[in-house]
Amino acid sequence: MKNIILDRIADTKEKVRFxxxxxxxxxxxxxxxxSYGYAxxxxxxxNSTDTxxxxxxxxxxxxxxxxxxxxxxxxxxxxxxxxxCLDVHFPNFDKEITVHHLLTHTSGIPDYFDxxxxxxxxxxxVKNPMYLIRNLIDFLPLFQNQPMKLKxxxxxxxxxxxxxxxxxxxxQASQLNFSKYIEENIFKKAGMTNSGYFExxxxxxxxxxxxxxxxxxxxKTNIYSLPVKGGSDGGAYVTVNDMAILWDSLINNQLLxxxxxxxxxxxxxxxxxxxxxxxxxxWIEKNDSEIFKYHIMGYDPGVSFHSTFYPxxxxxxxxxxxxxxxxxxxxxxxxxxxxx
Numbered sequence: 001m002k003n004i005i006l007d008r009i010a011d012t013k014e015k016v017r018f019x020x021x022x023x024x025x026x027x028x029x030x031x032x033x034x035s036y037g038y039a040x041x042x043x044x045x046x047n048s049t050d051t052x053x054x055x056x057x058x059x060x061x062x063x064x065x066x067x068x069x070x071x072x073x074x075x076x077x078x079x080x081x082x083x084x085c086l087d088v089h090f091p092n093f094d095k096e097i098t099v100h101h102l103l104t105h106t107s108g109i110p111d112y113f114d115x116x117x118x119x120x121x122x123x124x125x126v127k128n129p130m131y132l133i134r135n136l137i138d139f140l141p142l143f144q145n146q147p148m149k150l151k152x153x154x155x156x157x158x159x160x161x162x163x164x165x166x167x168x169x170x171x172q173a174s175q176l177n178f179s180k181y182i183e184e185n186i187f188k189k190a191g192m193t194n195s196g197y198f199e200x201x202x203x204x205x206x207x208x209x210x211x212x213x214x215x216x217x218x219x220k221t222n223i224y225s226l227p228v229k230g231g232s233d234g235g236a237y238v239t240v241n242d243m244a245i246l247w248d249s250l251i252n253n254q255l256l257x258x259x260x261x262x263x264x265x266x267x268x269x270x271x272x273x274x275x276x277x278x279x280x281x282x283w284i285e286k287n288d289s290e291i292f293k294y295h296i297m298g299y300d301p302g303v304s305f306h307s308t309f310y311p312x313x314x315x316x317x318x319x320x321x322x323x324x325x326x327x328x329x330x331x332x333x334x335x336x337x338x339x340x
Contacts, residue, residue, distance in 0.1 A: 001337065002032050008333040016329050019211070020304075020321030021047055023240035024334060027314055032334075033240070039208035039322065041219070052194055052207045052237040053320035055305040056298025059236035060163050062182050064103055064281025065250065066170045068260040069185060071099075075173040078103070078263070085169050090144055094152040099169065101152065102162040103280045104268045108150035111161045112142035133227035134199065136167045136178055156269045156278060160233040167232020178232055190249035192242040199229045207237060208322040210302020222302030234298060240318040247309045247316045265294060292339070299324070306331040310338065 005024065012018070019037025023030070035047040070076055076085050078100040083090075085099065093109055101107035133139065143161045150157055167178045174181050179197035187195045198204060200223045210222035230236055238246075249255050256264065267277030267284040275292070277284040285292045295308040304327035307318045315338050319327040 005032050005334055005337050008337055009330055012329045012333050016326040017213075017323075018321060018326045018330060019047065019323050020053060020208075020319065020326065021049065021051060021240045022330060022334075023244055023316075023318040024338065025244050025316045031315075037322070039206070041209075041211060047208060047322070048206075049241065050194060050206050050239060051320075052196075052198075052204075052239055053305065053322055054208075054210055054230070054235060054237055054298075054300065054303045055243075055296075055307075055320065056300040056303045057160070057234040058243075058296045058298035058305045058307060059230070059234055059238075060232075061246075061250075061281040061296050062186055062236060063163055063166050063170070063232040064264055064279075065186055065255055066174075066181060067099060067103065067166055068256050068264050068280065070170065070173045072257055072260045076169070082107075082165065082169075086165065086172055088140065088144070088168065092145065092147045094148060096152055099166070100268075102166050104278055105156050105159045105162060106153050106269055107159065107162050108148050108152045108154055108157070109159065109161055109165075110143045110146040110149045111157075111159045112139055112164070134229045136164055136171065136231045138227075139164045139231070156271050163233035164231065170232065179229075182236070186246075186255060187242075189255060190242075190245055192238065192245055195236060195238040195242045197230055197235065198237050200226075201228060210300070210322050210324075212302050212324055222300065225301035234300065238320070240320055243307050243318040243320075244316045247307070251309065251311075265291075267291075297328070304328065308335070313338065 022032060022034040024032040033049060035049060037047050039045050039047045039051050071078060076099060080099050082097040083095060097107045170181055171178050183196060198207060211219050212222055213219050253261050264280040266279055269278050271278050275286050283295050291311055293308050293310050298305040301324055302322060304321045304323060304325055306327045309316050317334055319330045321327045
């Protein structure tokens with residue numbers, strides 16, 4: 001299989017000038033592990049198996065696991081209303097919004113970055129300097145007083161602000177800083193020893209800088225394109241091996257009990273894709289009545305990420321890139337092979 005996948009991705013890798021790491025595992029067996037490009041272009045430091053990459057919205061799964069852990073611990077329920085579990089006033093929000101609505105992107109609240117009307121994430125930071133965004137509460141002025149975008153439960157509408165609120169709920173229920181909670185209760189518990197929420201101005205070793213390629217052939221890093229520190233809607237850093245460990249820990253009920261794991265993996269709402277659904281913090285694709293795959297993805301300036309678990313074969317794929325594009329193209333080629 002390794003040689004076939006290598007042949008499949010060869011042309012795509014060159015076409016998109018892929019920079020990043022690729023991992024394909026079946027159970028504990030490594031089927032493919034590759035590194036391309038530079039973690040630091042200026043110093044020509046190459047990406048390697050221990051390079052940490054930003055995964056943007058891929059870490060909404062971490063937030064959902066945290067919420068499920070708190071439900072398991074009796075701190076809240078999925079039907080708990082937003083106004084009952086978060087001491088923040090939202091003057092225009094529907095009073096019936098629940099934790100479940102936030103997890104499934106069906107709350108109808110406004111988003112601070114609405115992908116239906118905005119396509120350049122950098123626009124956000126013209127009036128709101130990214131270097132001031134270091135805590136979840138710093139996001140609230142971007143959407144707190146806006147009117148509802150949709151009626152509650154009207155439809156699936158991918159929403160970053162909803163996951164900011166979930167992170168704040170985690171903080172209030174646990175009395176821990178959000179990133180501290182994730183690091184202690186998910187990363188450490190799973191054995192993800194190289195993952196974390198890092199600030200742009202204090203990266204640890206082996207962390208890839210994100211790169212934005214410009215039309216004139218030049219490039220820039222993404223340090224002025226994103227909040228200085230990620231949070232509950234996106235921005236953690238992982239290695240490909242740590243992400244594979246996360247899938248194993250989740251599927252084997254090591255992070256949640258069996259009941260909560262099943263709830264997280266339940267397809268609750270149809271997305272815009274033909275066979276697409278959303279669970280709690282992850283995308284689900286069905287073939288007829290069977291689950292074909294669970295997957296997470298993330299895109300930011302200088303970041304592209306895809307990771308998938310195929311339950312029928314127990315194959316896990318992780319593609320981390322420190323460029324704005326590339327991960328989806330590589331994932332598509334790999335999936336053509338592993339799904340046959």
